[in-house]
Structures are given as structure tokens and as C-alpha cells.
Amino acid sequence: MVKLEDVYAALKEVMDLRKVRNVLISKTDKGVKVKFTLIAPADQMEELKRKAAQAVGALEGVVEVEIVEQPQQPVSPKLRKHPDIKHIIAVTSGKGGVGKSTVAANLAVALAAKNFKVGLLDGDIYGPSIPKMLGLEGMVPYAEKGKIIPVERFGIKVLSIGLLIEEDTPVIWRGPLVHKAYEQFYFDVNWGELDFLIVDFPPGTGDPQISAAQLMKLRGGIAVTTPQDVSISDVKKAINMFKKMEIPVIGVVENMSYFRCPKCGEITRIFGEGGGKKIEQVMNVELLAQIPLDPDLVKSGDIGMPIVFSKPNSEAAKVYLELAEKVAKKCESIAEQAPVSLKMA
Known part of the structure; x- marks a missing residue:
């Protein structure tokens, strides 16, 4: 089964990992579903969503990728x-x-x-x-x-x-x-x-x-x-x-x-x-x-x-x-x- 580190490694290839939150991996009848929140400016959201879905969807066993949009700028964790x-x-x-x-x-x-x-x-x-x-x-x-x-x-x-x-x-x-x-x-x-x-x-x-x-x-x-x-x-x-x-x-x-x-x-x-x-x-x-x-x-x-x-x-x-x-x-x-x-x- 796909692991958390696999998802992060795939996303790292296409974006800054600080834009990703709440990664959840679950099993479905057909395979693996990956859900996460994407934080980005509104004008960048669609392009980043496309890249993220393509990168995670290419992982073995993943049949569904759900991306929750968070367009507002987040408060810095620091x-x-x-x-x-x-x-x-x-x-x-x-x-x-x-x-x-x-x-x-x-x-x-x-x-x-x-x-x-x-x-x-x-x-x-x-x-x-x-x-x-x-x-x-x-x-x-x-x-x-x-x-x-x-x-x-x-x-x-x-x-x-x-x-x-x-x-x-x-x-x-x-x-x-x-x-x-x-x-x-x-x-x-x-x-x-x-x-x-x-x-x-x-x-x-x-x-x-x-x-x-x-x-x-x-x-x-x-x-x-x-x-x-x-x-x-x-x-x-x-x-x-x-x-x-x-x-x-x-x-x-x-x-x-x-x-x-x-x-x-x-x-x-x-x-x-x-x-x-x-x-x-x-x-x-x-x-x-x-x-x-x-x-x-x-x-x-x-x-x-x-x-x-x-x-x-x-x-x-x-x-x-x-x-x-x-x-x-x-x-x-x-x-x-x-x-x-x-x-x-």
C-alpha cells in the first residue's frame, strides 16, 4: 500500500511541500485513495492541482486523488x-x-x-x-x-x-x-x-x-x-x-x-x-x-x-x-x- 512518504516524495517533485497539508491515505474497493489540502494563491491553484493529481495518481495502487483547495494565504506555522x-x-x-x-x-x-x-x-x-x-x-x-x-x-x-x-x-x-x-x-x-x-x-x-x-x-x-x-x-x-x-x-x-x-x-x-x-x-x-x-x-x-x-x-x-x-x-x-x-x- 502507498505510504505517507511516497505521497510526499511524489509531491516534492512538482511543488513546495509547505503547500501540502492534511494528507490522508485510505483503502477503497478499487484501490487506494489519497486526500490532501493544497494551499496556494488562487491564480496558481489550478495548475498546482493538475500537477499534484498527476504526480500522486501515478503512484502504484492509487485510483483516486481528492484535493481540497485552500486559496487563502496561511498563517506561518512559526x-x-x-x-x-x-x-x-x-x-x-x-x-x-x-x-x-x-x-x-x-x-x-x-x-x-x-x-x-x-x-x-x-x-x-x-x-x-x-x-x-x-x-x-x-x-x-x-x-x-x-x-x-x-x-x-x-x-x-x-x-x-x-x-x-x-x-x-x-x-x-x-x-x-x-x-x-x-x-x-x-x-x-x-x-x-x-x-x-x-x-x-x-x-x-x-x-x-x-x-x-x-x-x-x-x-x-x-x-x-x-x-x-x-x-x-x-x-x-x-x-x-x-x-x-x-x-x-x-x-x-x-x-x-x-x-x-x-x-x-x-x-x-x-x-x-x-x-x-x-x-x-x-x-x-x-x-x-x-x-x-x-x-x-x-x-x-x-x-x-x-x-x-x-x-x-x-x-x-x-x-x-x-x-x-x-x-x-x-x-x-x-x-x-x-x-x-x-x-x-
Whole structure:
């Protein structure tokens, strides 16, 4: 069956992908139907519609192409604020392997446990792990009235590219396709009213991160690190990315900070000590939490049951609940001080 990336690739050959919105693919008795919105000046609409219909209609299996015209000039996504979402928070890291997605997932569940309305957007397009961590395998979002309806679990709404592609299928997209995916996940999803939308950014500071940050009016960002020096060096880059884009830095989370022996209670700093504190001092950002290295925390991700939900009385769960309280308070403080600017330096 034709996939979303196939449609975007075909349209990219004949037009700027920023003119395309709300792409929906469905099966009919005769084959595949592709429907999307085309945004263009009125005097260009017919020519672009012809090219778009021809390009998409040439895809194997496509028997019908429906194009919805939107002739008026759209508001630039960079200037838009989601009307139903109060706080949008980016969770990022300078490198992979520091537990960024684990932090994002457990923070979202912890906020929900505090009776907030929460959504979780898996923005890690190239390595979506949220479906596995939340036990979402087999669950598929659906479309209703031109909007994608996210799945729900553990009291939060969740959307991930991992729910839309087959397991183990790599996402081999260039920048423009990633940009369009972020735009559709943000603006073309019926999130409903949310207090918080947690966005699990891909690791690093490249084009995907910039696209995701520019499209969303972020309340602030959280950087995840581990105690060792190599991780500290990378997370500084992530923090500087936020600052350069004038996105408030909510703080830093130090993951895998220590291991507490379950028998004697002795603490061992397996990955070193003081990394989060160094970041706090050098970068002038708050160290929000130090998450312990807990075997149950590792297991919870493998079985799709966040530790905040599966073992709410564990040390790690309590740290996440405290983190949720701090994040909620800091977001309110940032909102009171000034609106967020998304201008590039």
C-alpha cells in the first residue's frame, strides 16, 4: 500500500511541500485513495492541482486523488500557538543513549498522575521508542473529520511515527519530509485541551531539531544528560541550541545518577558524579532531578509499563513525581514572565 512518504516524495517533485497539508491515505474497493489540502494563491491553484493529481495518481495502487483547495494565504506555522495546549515542552539531549525518551515518557505519566491533562508526541522520527516504552504495539491512530486522533494509555494521549509504520521499518527521510511530519503531528492532530504536551525530540542539534522547535511555540526545553564528561559536553550543545532559538531552558535532568544497593542501601556512582551540578553552574540552568539507575526502571521500559505507573512508591517514581511538580511550577513562572519567542539568532 502507498505510504505517507511516497505521497510526499511524489509531491516534492512538482511543488513546495509547505503547500501540502492534511494528507490522508485510505483503502477503497478499487484501490487506494489519497486526500490532501493544497494551499496556494488562487491564480496558481489550478495548475498546482493538475500537477499534484498527476504526480500522486501515478503512484502504484492509487485510483483516486481528492484535493481540497485552500486559496487563502496561511498563517506561518512559526507564528502559531496551539489554541488548546497550555504548555509545550521539548525534552532533548546532545547525544543518544542517555535515557531521553525514558525521561519524556515518565515525566508525561507523572504529570498525568498530578491530574494534569497531558499529551506525549514522539518527535524522534528516526528512532521512535515511545510505543515500546508505553506498550502501544498494535495500537493505531485513526482519522476523524480530517484530524488524526492520538492513542491513549496511562491517562495520556500519545502519537508517534512508530505507530504509523511497520515495526523495524527504518524512516529514511530528508529534512523537508521530517519538517512536514512535525507540522502534521502538531497542527493536524486533535489533541484536545491539554495542560502539557511533552515532545520527545530526536537527540542532537541538527535540522530535525530546528524544524520541530520552529514549528511549535514552546514554553521551554529540558535537557537530559548522564554524569560522565562526554555526555556533559554534548548536553551543553543542546542547551545552547535552546538559548540561540530564544527558547527558555526549564532545566537539566541527570539520568542514571547513582545506583542504590537494594540490600544495604549503599550508593554507587557507576557513571561518575557531579555532571548535572557542573551544567547547573556553568550554563546557569537548574538541575531539576537526579534519576537513579534502577533495574526496575530498565525493566519497565521493556515491558511497556512506566515505573511511575507500575511502581509508584519506588525511589525512581518518587523522583519523577517531584520532577513533574517542579516542571509544572517552572512553566507557570515562565508563562507569567513573558511570551516565548521563536526567532532564530
